[in-house]
Amino acid sequence: DADVTQTPRNRITKTGKRIMLECSQTKGHDRMYWYRQDPGLGLRLIYYSFDVKDINKGEISDGYSVSRQAQAKFSLSLESAIPNQTALYFCATATSAGTDTQYFGPGTRLTVL
């Protein structure tokens, strides 16, 4: 089984709908991250969490919210989806050991019509 899983893998939705993307990990890592990937822009950090009670905004958090339900689960929500949130979303994990190496899930392709 994969260490970092994301559900769903693909999602098509309409403008104004609420969407939740889920991430689970079996690596036992404390730190979890949500990124979006757009062509030509690389990966941009949306939110990150260093433990269940420590959640931080990244560089592009507007329009998104997160929930860290447990050490192993980190969900990303789009409260009211808009077309420019169409992107590939990645979850990643890391230890708190201090080298910042991150381990990525397979991604969720989200299309907002």
Added chain:
Amino acid sequence: AQSVTQLDSQVPVFEEAPVELRCNYSSSVSVYLFWYVQYPNQGLQLLLKYLSGSTLVESINGFEAEFNKSQTSFHLRKPSVHISDTAEYFCAVSASGGYTGKLIFGQGTTLQVKP
């Protein structure tokens, strides 16, 4: 704060030719440096990283990168590429001293290996 610039968005190359993917970074503090690879329809995988020590680091599949502090670069090289190396490559940096726990990624370089 840190930033990363990958100087080429696409690099086409023929199979068995050498390749260099360029990465420059900016930081006022010491850094860790990373190269990640993304194969089609997959997530990112760590290819190699520089944390400290020898400035030349290698991956298990023949890639190498050299940390050049004076030129603030971390270019990725392979002497002979294969079709299977076709992928998108991302350079990333983090602050080693302050340990922000965050990676800053470059824009990515698509390596296209042609037969």
